[in-house]
Amino acid sequence: xxxxxxxxxxxxxxxxxxxxxxxxxxxxxxxxxxxxxxxxxxxxxxxxxxxxxxxxxxxxxxxxxxxxxxxxxxxxxxxxxxxxxxxxxxxxxxxxxxxxxxxxxxxxxxxxxxxxxxxxxxxxxxxxxxxxxxxxxxxxxxxxxxxxxxxxxxxxxxxxxxxxxxxxxxxxxxxxxxxxxxxxxxxxxxxxxxxxxxxxxxxxxxxxxxxxxxxxxxxxxxxxxxxxxxxxxxxxxxxxxxxxxxxxxxxxxxxxxxxxxxxxxxxxxxxxxxxxxxxxxxxxxxxxxxxxxxxxxxxxxxxxxxxxxxxxxxxxxxxxxxxxxxxxxxxxxxxxxxxxxxxxxxxxxxxxxxxxxxxxxxxxxxxxxxxxxxxxxxxxxxxxxxxxxxxxxxxxxxxxxxxxxxxxxxxxxxxxxxxxxxxxxxxxxxxxxxxxxxxxxxxxxxxxxxxxxxxxxxxxxxxxxxxxxxxxxxxxxxxxxxxxxxxxxxxxxxxxxxxxxxxxxxxxxxxxxxxxxxxxxxxxxxxxxxxxxxxxxxxxxxxxxxxxxx
Numbered sequence: 001x002x003x004x005x006x007x008x009x010x011x012x013x014x015x016x017x018x019x020x021x022x023x024x025x026x027x028x029x030x031x032x033x034x035x036x037x038x039x040x041x042x043x044x045x046x047x048x049x050x051x052x053x054x055x056x057x058x059x060x061x062x063x064x065x066x067x068x069x070x071x072x073x074x075x076x077x078x079x080x081x082x083x084x085x086x087x088x089x090x091x092x093x094x095x096x097x098x099x100x101x102x103x104x105x106x107x108x109x110x111x112x113x114x115x116x117x118x119x120x121x122x123x124x125x126x127x128x129x130x131x132x133x134x135x136x137x138x139x140x141x142x143x144x145x146x147x148x149x150x151x152x153x154x155x156x157x158x159x160x161x162x163x164x165x166x167x168x169x170x171x172x173x174x175x176x177x178x179x180x181x182x183x184x185x186x187x188x189x190x191x192x193x194x195x196x197x198x199x200x201x202x203x204x205x206x207x208x209x210x211x212x213x214x215x216x217x218x219x220x221x222x223x224x225x226x227x228x229x230x231x232x233x234x235x236x237x238x239x240x241x242x243x244x245x246x247x248x249x250x251x252x253x254x255x256x257x258x259x260x261x262x263x264x265x266x267x268x269x270x271x272x273x274x275x276x277x278x279x280x281x282x283x284x285x286x287x288x289x290x291x292x293x294x295x296x297x298x299x300x301x302x303x304x305x306x307x308x309x310x311x312x313x314x315x316x317x318x319x320x321x322x323x324x325x326x327x328x329x330x331x332x333x334x335x336x337x338x339x340x341x342x343x344x345x346x347x348x349x350x351x352x353x354x355x356x357x358x359x360x361x362x363x364x365x366x367x368x369x370x371x372x373x374x375x376x377x378x379x380x381x382x383x384x385x386x387x388x389x390x391x392x393x394x395x396x397x398x399x400x401x402x403x404x405x406x407x408x409x410x411x412x413x414x415x416x417x418x419x420x421x422x423x424x425x426x427x428x429x430x431x432x433x434x435x436x437x438x439x440x441x442x443x444x445x446x447x448x449x450x451x452x453x454x455x456x457x458x459x460x461x462x463x464x465x466x467x468x469x470x471x472x473x474x475x476x477x478x479x480x481x482x483x484x485x486x487x488x489x490x491x492x493x494x495x496x497x498x499x500x501x502x503x504x505x506x507x508x509x510x511x512x513x514x515x516x517x518x519x520x521x522x523x524x525x526x527x528x529x530x531x532x533x534x535x536x537x538x539x540x541x542x543x544x545x546x547x548x549x550x
Contacts, residue, residue, distance in 0.1 A: 034127035038073065038089040039104055041125060045082030051111040055086065056120070057094045058105035062410065064356055066094070066106070071357045090127070093357060101126045136181035141168035148230040149179035150197060180231055188284035194243070194256065196234045196282055203276040211260040212278065216242025234258070238284060254284040316354045317362075317443060322347035325400075327417060340422040343395070350441055352414040360445050361413040361454035363387060367397075367441040371425040375440040383420055383439070388458035395421040399458070413454075416443075 031042035043053065055066035055076075066086070068076045073092025077085045088094055090102045097103070109120045152167035155177060162169040162178035166185050169178055183202040187195040200206040209232045214222050222241035224232040238245070243256045260278040321338060323329040325347060331338055340346060352362045367384040370377040382390040389397040400417035402409060409415060424437065446454035 032125055034102075038087055038092070039095070039102070039125050039127060041086045041088075041106070043084045043086070043108070047110065048082065048084060049110060049113075051115070053084070053111075054109040054117065054120075056107040056109075058107070059094055059358070063107065064094075064410065067356065069093075069356055071355075071360075093359075101128050136166075136168055141170070141181045144168065144179065144181055144230065146173060146176070148228045149173070149176040150226060150228050150231040150233055151176045152178045152180045152185070152197070154178075180233075184280065186282050188238075188254075188286070192238045194234070194236055194238060194254070194282065194284060196258065196280075198232055198234075198258070198280070200230050203278050205276050207260050207276060207278045208263070211263070211275070212258055213261065214241050215257045215259045216244070218242065238286075252286045254286070255281065257281050316352070317350060318353055319348070319350050319439065319441060322349055322417075325419070327400075342422055342424065344422045346420045346422055347400070347417070348420060348439060349415060349417045350443060351416075352411075352445060355411075355414065357447075358411060358413070359448050360411075361448055362416055363444050363446050363454065363456065364416050365442040365444060367418070367439065369420075369423075369425075370438050370440065371436050373438055375438075379425060381423070381425070384418065384441070387416075387456040389418075391459075395423070 031044065033040040033042075047053075056063045057066040058064075066074060066076075066088075068074060072094065073089025074094065075087040077087065079085065086106070088104060095102050095104045104125045106123045106125055107120045108123065109117050112118050153162060153165055157165070157178050159169045159171070165178070165187065166182055167178050168181035171177060173179070180197040180199070182197075183199045185197040189195060198207075198209070198212060200209050209224075209227065212224070212232060214234065214236075219241060222234075222236055225235045226233040236243075238254045241256065243254050246253045246255075258278075258280045260275070262273045262275040262277070264273045320330045323331065325345070327347060327349060330349075338346075348367075350362065350364060352360065364384055364387050366382070366386070368375075369381045369383060371379055382392075383397045384390065389399065398419040400419055402412045402415050402417065420439075422437075448454040
C-alpha cells in the first residue's frame with residue numbers, strides 16, 4: 001500500500017486593506033483608500049470649492065446619481081475642514097469585479113468661479129482582490145478581549161510563524177500568545193488534519209456559534225474542540241466527519257461543509273427567525289505523490305452576501321393618470337376633474353420615488369375604486385387582486401408592460417401600469433351615483449435577491465363566475481391591508497356648463513321625437529375619474545407601506 005505524504009497550506013480568499021489604484025496612478029494623489037469592506041475616496045476642499053460636487057456613478061452602462069443610500073452601501077461624509085469622503089461597499093449596488101480587482105466608475109463635476117459646471121472628471125477606482133493567508137490587522141487583533149481569545153497553533157510559535165498561520169501575536173499574553181483574529185481561519189496540516197476557526201462576527205447579525213455543525217458528520221465526536229464566547233474551533237482528520245475526497249491526476253481533494261441551523265419560532269401558524277444564514281465550504285488539496293511536498297491551496301467558500309436588511313420606510317409613492325397609452329404626459333393637479341366617456345380607457349400608473357436600489361420591485365397588492373374619496377367606502381369595485389386583473393369584470397383591467405428602451409425609465413421595476421375602462425357606480429335601480437370614481441391601491445416593495453424572486457404570475461385566462469352587466473357594489477378592502485390614499489378630498493364633479501349642455505341636447509332630442517316621430521336616443525355619460533393625488537407618506541406619520549422581503 002502506498003503511503004501518501006500529505007502537505008497542505010491554506011490560501012484563504014479575503015479582501016485585505018492596502019493602497020488602491022485609480023486609473024493606474026498613485027492613489028495618494030487622489031485620496032483613495034482600499035478598506036477592508038469598501039472604497040474610501042476623499043476629495044479635498046481645494047477641489048470642491050464653495051459648491052457641493054455633482055457625483056455620478058456608472059452602473060451597467062448608465063449613469064446614476066451617487067447619494068447616501070444605506071441599502072446600496074454608499075455614504076457621503078463632509079468633514080470640518082471642508083473635504084468630502086465617499087465610502088462605497090465592495091458588495092453594494094455600484095461596484096463590479098474585473099479580473100482581480102473591485103472596480104467602480106465615478107464621475108465628478110465641480111462648479112467654476114462663475115457657478116457653471118465644469119467638464120465632468122471620470123475616475124476609475126480599483127481595489128485589489130487578492131488571495132492571502134494574511135494575519136489580521138493590529139487594530140482587529142486589539143479588539144479581541146483576552147478572555148475570548150482562542151489559541152492558534154501552539155504556545156511556542158514565533159511571531160513570524162503565528163502570522164504565517166493567519167493569526168494574531170501578542171507577546172504580553174502568556175496564555176494565548178498566538179490567537180485567532182480573522183472571521184474565518186482554515187488550515188490543512190501536514191499530518192492530515194482539518195483545522196477551522198470561526199468568529200461569531202462572520203455574519204450580521206452575529207452567527208450563533210452553538211448552532212454551527214459539520215453538515216455531513218454522523219460521529220458525535222465531530223463537534224468543536226474548543227470554544228469561547230467569540231470563537232469556536234473544529235479539528236478533525238481528513239478521513240473523518242463526512243469529509244469527501246476526489247483524486248484528479250496527482251492531486252487529492254478533500255471537502256467538507258459547516259452550517260449554522262437557524263432557530264425558527266412558531267405561533268398560531270406563523271413562523272419567524274432572527275438568525276442569519278451561514279454556510280461554509282472548505283476544501284483541502286494535497287499531493288498524492290510520495291516525497292513531493294507541495295504548497296497547494298485550501299479554499300474556503302462562503303455564501304454570497306445576504307440581501308439588505310429590510311425594514312419600514314420611509315417610502316414615497318405616487319399614483320398618477322397618463323394622458324395616453326404612451327405614458328409620456330400626465331394630468332396635473334389643476335387639470336382635475338378628468339372628464340371621460342363610458343368605456344374610455346384610463347391609463348393609471350403607480351411608481352416608487354426617491355430610491356436608487358435596482359433590487360427593489362414595486363408590488364401592487366389590491367387596487368379598487370370607490371364613488372367617494374373614502375377608500376373604505378362600502379361601495380367598492382375591484383380592479384386588481386394580488387396584482388392581477390379582477391376576473392369578475394366583463395371589461396377586465398389590462399396590465400401594461402414597460403419598455404425600458406423606449407421609455408427611458410431608469411428602474412422599470414419601480415413602476416406598475418394598468419388600464420381601466422371608464423365606468424360609473426350605480427344604485428339598486430341602476431341609476432348612476434353622480435359619476436365620481438376614485439382609485440385606491442395598497443402596495444408594498446419587495447427586495448429581490450439571487451434566491452428570492454419578486455415576480456407576479458397571473459393566469460392567462462379569466463374564468464368569470466360572476467355575470468356582470470355593469471359596476472355595482474363589491475367589497476375589496478380588508479382591514480389588514482397596507483393601504484395608502486390621498487391626504488385630502490378631491491372634487492371631480494361635472495361642471496355646470498357640461499350639465500347645461502346635456503340638458504340642451506336632451507331637450508332637442510325630445511322635441512324631435514314629439515314633432516317628427518323618429519325614435520332615437522343619444523346618451524353620453526361623462527364620468528369624472530379621480531386620481532388619488534400624490535402619495536407621499538412616511539412611517540413617522542402612519543406605517544401604510546412596508547418594505548418587505550418577499
